[in-house]
Each structure stands twice: as C-alpha cells, then as structure tokens.
Amino acid sequence: MRLHRLEITAFGPFGATQTVDFDALSSAGLFLLHGPTGAGKTSVLDAVCFALYGSVPGVRQTPGASLRSDHAPAGTYTEVLLELTVGDRRLEITRRPAQQRPKRRGTGFTTEKAQTWLREYDPATGVWNGLSRSHQETGEEITQLLGMSREQFCQVVLLPQGDFARFLRADAEARGRLLGRLFDTRRFAAVEERLADLRRVAEQRVREGDERLLALAHRMAQAAGGLDTARTPVDGRPGEPGLAASVLTWAAVARTEAHETLDVADARLAAAELRRTGARAALDAERDLAARQERHADALRRRERIAERAPERDRLRAALDRSLRADRVAPALALRRDAEREHATALSALARSRDRLPFDLADAGTEQLSALENRLRGELGGLEAARRAEHRAAAVAEERTVLAREARADEDVLRDAADWLAGWEPRRARLAGRVEAARDAAARAEHLAGRLEPARRRLAAARRRDALARGAEAAEHRLAEARERRNDAHETWLDVKSRRLEGIAAELAAGLAPGDPCQVCG
Numbered sequence: 001m002r003l004h005r006l007e008i009t010a011f012g013p014f015g016a017t018q019t020v021d022f023d024a025l026s027s028a029g030l031f032l033l034h035g036p037t038g039a040g041k042t043s044v045l046d047a048v049c050f051a052l053y054g055s056v057p058g059v060r061q062t063p064g065a066s067l068r069s070d071h072a073p074a075g076t077y078t079e080v081l082l083e084l085t086v087g088d089r090r091l092e093i094t095r096r097p098a099q100q101r102p103k104r105r106g107t108g109f110t111t112e113k114a115q116t117w118l119r120e121y122d123p124a125t126g127v128w129n130g131l132s133r134s135h136q137e138t139g140e141e142i143t144q145l146l147g148m149s150r151e152q153f154c155q156v157v158l159l160p161q162g163d164f165a166r167f168l169r170a171d172a173e174a175r176g177r178l179l180g181r182l183f184d185t186r187r188f189a190a191v192e193e194r195l196a197d198l199r200r201v202a203e204q205r206v207r208e209g210d211e212r213l214l215a216l217a218h219r220m221a222q223a224a225g226g227l228d229t230a231r232t233p234v235d236g237r238p239g240e241p242g243l244a245a246s247v248l249t250w251a252a253v254a255r256t257e258a259h260e261t262l263d264v265a266d267a268r269l270a271a272a273e274l275r276r277t278g279a280r281a282a283l284d285a286e287r288d289l290a291a292r293q294e295r296h297a298d299a300l301r302r303r304e305r306i307a308e309r310a311p312e313r314d315r316l317r318a319a320l321d322r323s324l325r326a327d328r329v330a331p332a333l334a335l336r337r338d339a340e341r342e343h344a345t346a347l348s349a350l351a352r353s354r355d356r357l358p359f360d361l362a363d364a365g366t367e368q369l370s371a372l373e374n375r376l377r378g379e380l381g382g383l384e385a386a387r388r389a390e391h392r393a394a395a396v397a398e399e400r401t402v403l404a405r406e407a408r409a410d411e412d413v414l415r416d417a418a419d420w421l422a423g424w425e426p427r428r429a430r431l432a433g434r435v436e437a438a439r440d441a442a443a444r445a446e447h448l449a450g451r452l453e454p455a456r457r458r459l460a461a462a463r464r465r466d467a468l469a470r471g472a473e474a475a476e477h478r479l480a481e482a483r484e485r486r487n488d489a490h491e492t493w494l495d496v497k498s499r500r501l502e503g504i505a506a507e508l509a510a511g512l513a514p515g516d517p518c519q520v521c522g
Contacts, residue, residue, distance in 0.1 A: 001084060001085070001086050001146060002022075002084060002085045003022040003048065003082065003083075003084050004021075004022055004023050004083040004084060004085065004090075005019065005020070005021055005022065005023070005081075005082070005083040006019070006020040006022065006044070006047060006048060006051070006080070006081070006082050006083075007019050007020075007079075007080070007081040007082075008020075008043070008044070008047045008080055009072075009076065009077065009078065009079045009080070010068055010069045010072030010073075010076045010077065010078040010079070011043065011046075011047055011050075011067060011068070011069060011078055011079070011080055012040060012043030012046065012047070012067065012069055013038060013039070013040040013043055013069060013071070014040060014043065014069055014071075015069045015070075015071030015072040015073075015076075016072070016076075020044060030513075045057075046067075047080045047082075048082060049150065049153065049154065050067065050080050050095060050097075051080045051081070051082035051093045051094075051095055052082065052093065052142050052146070052150075052153065053139065053142065053143075053149075053150040053153065054095055054114070054116065054135060054138075054139060055150060057150075057154040066099075067097050068097070068099050068100075074101070074102050075101070075102060077096055077099070077101070077112070078096060078097055078099050079094065079095070079096050080094070080095050081093070081094045082094075086145040086146065087145065089120060089145070090120065090121040090123075091118065091119065091120055091121075091131075092117075092118075092119045092120075092121070092128060093116070093117070093118055093138065093142070094116070094117040094119075095114070095115070095116050095117075096112070096114060096115040096116075097114050098111060098112065098113055098114045099111075099112050100112070114135065115133070116132075116133060116134070116135050116138050117130070117133055118130070118131045118132045118133070118137075118138045118141065119131060188496065188497065191493065191496055192493060192497075195489050195490065195492070195493040198485075198486065198489045199486055199489065199490070202482050202483070202485060202486035202489075203486075205478075205479075205482045206479055206482055206483065209244075209475050209478055209479045209482070210243050210244065210479075212475050213243070213244055213247050213472055213475050213476070213479075214243075214247065216247075216468050216471050216472050216475070217247045217250065217251065217472070219468055220251060220254060220465050220468045220469070220472075221254075223461045223464045223465050223468065244475075244476050244479055247472060248472060248473075248476060251468075251469050251472055254465065255465060255466065255469055258461075258462045258465050258466075259462070261458060261462065262458070262459060262462045265455045265458050265459055265462075266459075268451070268455055269452065269455050269456075269459075272448045272451065272452050272455070275444060275448055276448060278441065279441040279444060282434075282437060282438045282441040283438060283441070285434065285438070286434065286435060286438040289431050289434065289435075293431075299413060299416065302413060303413065306413070316403075320399075320400070320403075327392055330392075331388060334388070335384075338384075339377065342377060
C-alpha cells in the first residue's frame, strides 16, 4: 500500500481543509511528522485509519466521541479523502461520519447520516470510476485488498503516540502489559497457556497411565497368587520417575517364574492325560464286555421264550394241518351252496327264460334243458372253485414258508447259545480279572481328576498374566508417546518465544534513525 494524498476537512483539530501530499513527502525517502502537543500529528494518522476503515484507533473510537472539529464553521461538513495505491489499483476513498448540520429551513440542527464513496482510477481513459457508495462493500473491498482488519492495521502499521515514553518509566510488570498491548502478545500468551495446559494434560495422562500400570501390576499379583514375586508387588505413587520400569521389571520376573510353573503344570497335565487315556481305554473295554454279557443274557431269555412257546407252536402246526385238510373239501362245499342258490334262482327265472330260448330249443323238454344247464353250470363251478383253491393254496404256502424260516432262525440261535455257554466259565474268570483292573483304573482316574483342576486354574492364571503383561507394555508405549508429545510442545513454545523476542528487536530497530536516541534504552 502507498499513500498519495490526504484531504482533511473539519476533522479533529483541523477546522478548515488541510491537504497532505505524501508523494512529495516520500520523494526523499523517510519523512517525519513533528510538532507541538495538540498540533494534530495523531489526527493525521486517525484520518488515514478513518478513510480506510470508517473508524479511528483506540479509545478515540469510544461511543459518544465526536470526530468533528470544534473549530469548523457550522455549515462545513466533516470529511476525509484519501488517495492510495494497493497493488496495481489506484483508489480514492471519501468518508463523512454521522454529524450535526444546521437545518436548511428554520433554526436548529439535524443529523446527517454517514456517507462513503469509493472510486478507482482508470489509467487507460484517465477517468475516476465510481465503485460503491456502501459502507459494507467499501469496508470488505479495502479489507480484502490490504489483507488486514482495522485492529491489525492499528497494531502493525500505526503505533500509539506516547506509549514508548511510558514504557521507559514503567516497571517490569507495566512494561510487560504495555508491550503486550502494543504488539498484541495475547496470542503468544494463549500459546504459552495452551502449552501449559498440554503439559498438565500430559502429566495427568502420565499419572493415569501409572495408575493403570499399578492396577495391572496388582491384578497380576492377584492372578499369580502362587508365585514368590507376587508377595512383593512394586511400591510407588503415580507420576514418580522409574515407576514404569520397576513395574515392567517385576512383571518380567513374575512372567519368567510363571512360565516355569506353566511348564511343570503342562508336564503334569500331559502325564495325567496319558493316565486318563489308559483308564478310558480300560473303561471302554469293560463297557464292551458288559454289552456282550447283556446280549448273552438276551439270547438266553429268547431261548427260554422259544422253549415256553413250543406247545403253542405245536398247536399251531396241528391247526395248520387241519386247515390244509379242510381246504381240500372247501371248494366242493362252496360249489354245493352256489348250486343250490343258483337252482332256486333258475326255478324263478325258468318261465322268463322259456320266452327267450333260441328257436332250436323252443320245443326242448325240461330234462333236456336241465341237462344242458347242469352241464354248463358244472363247468362254470369247477372253474371258479379251482381259481379260489389256487389263491388259498398260495396264501397257505407263503405262511408256511415264513413259519419254517422263523423255526430255522430259532434253531440257529439255540445252537449259538449252546456254543457260547460251552466256553462261558473260562471267559467269566478272565472278564472278572479285567473288571477288577478297570475298577482300579477308575479309582486312579478319580484321584488324577482331583489334581487336574488346580493345574487348569494355574494355567488360566498364567494366560491372564500374559494378557496383563501385554497391557502393561501397551501402557508403557502410550506413556512414552505422551512424554514425547510434551517435549515437542515445550520445544515449540521455546521456539515461538525466541522468534517473538527476535521479532520485537527487529520492530524496535525499524524505528531507529541515525543520531536519534533509542526509545527503549535511550
């Protein structure tokens, strides 16, 4: 940004219009605004700030404060015009604050609203083009071009008059407050406070990690109750240096002893499993023997039932013989019954049949027709009886085959039972010895089962101890990361503080001129 021209009318101590040609002043390089107190040096800077942002720096912008000059005539408007170049754009800003003016009719005053004009110079045509008459649009345009707000502009470009004199006479605390107000060190204080908060958070996280680590150590001690190291847990308070290393050392020793105990328990468990396998094999053999004995008892019972059913079987065989003999005469009896029934029917139908006789039999006598009918019916009855007899013979033959097959099966069972009974006594003596051995094996298995459960509990405790050790390692890793973040934050704070101190020296050096005393040290 470069200032070209400033016109001030009825602003601050200037009752008339005053013009400052910055191009003429800056032609020789740096220039100085000087004069007695109240001459208007600060008002020139206020006018520049008012033209850019529509307000003045510091306490002079408090509510109720007026920018209008008390020396200006009543009809003269308070106005500031600033011509400047930002980048490759040449702009002209004209601002009028809200002010009282005489009424055009009658007496008294009326309030004139604040006004703003923004124009841009076109070098191609040499004409000033109006851009906006809106306060908001003008403010946004200037803020975007300069890249600074009013507060930033006042802190970076404009330095309040007289503050360095008070700085030289102030004590250390007052100087700190003054430098903080001049250079807005609030962000550095915020950074320092943020770093302190991060440090406190990191320390709290370290304490929490130590507390979790101690809790894990006590849980490990409780889980590994049978170990010697469990009787001497690590003592210490959360946050103390070396606590994590002590806990990890103790956990490593406890884990080593637990591994040794686990190996012993595994060996005992393997031996117990081997003995249990042998006992289970003996038990299976005894169960197989008991199943065979049960089948033998079933066979004996079936043989007894077969022997008991022998009279019934003989009675059924006699009945079968009688039924076979009766079946031979059954067709003749059935034929007789059918013949008698058919004869009765034939007598009733004889009269009707006479009318339907063929022509060659119309004159036949009763004896001739009877003989013909008997012959035909005899042939028909013989065929029907033969068919029924054939069906009955097939059913009887099938039933006889089933009975014969069952009789042969019963005879086979009787032979097997007799053969098995022949060798029963030697087998019984041998099986009795195996039963006794199985009982001894079952007693040993019960004794080993009582020792197996403690071994399993110790194995589960060892596995829980390993899981807790892994949790302790993870907590130690998180603790190291928290300490590393705390160190990085402290280094960042020191670096920011160092750069700020170097920047303050550069800012103070920029205000020095040959032959003039230093504003800080004289």
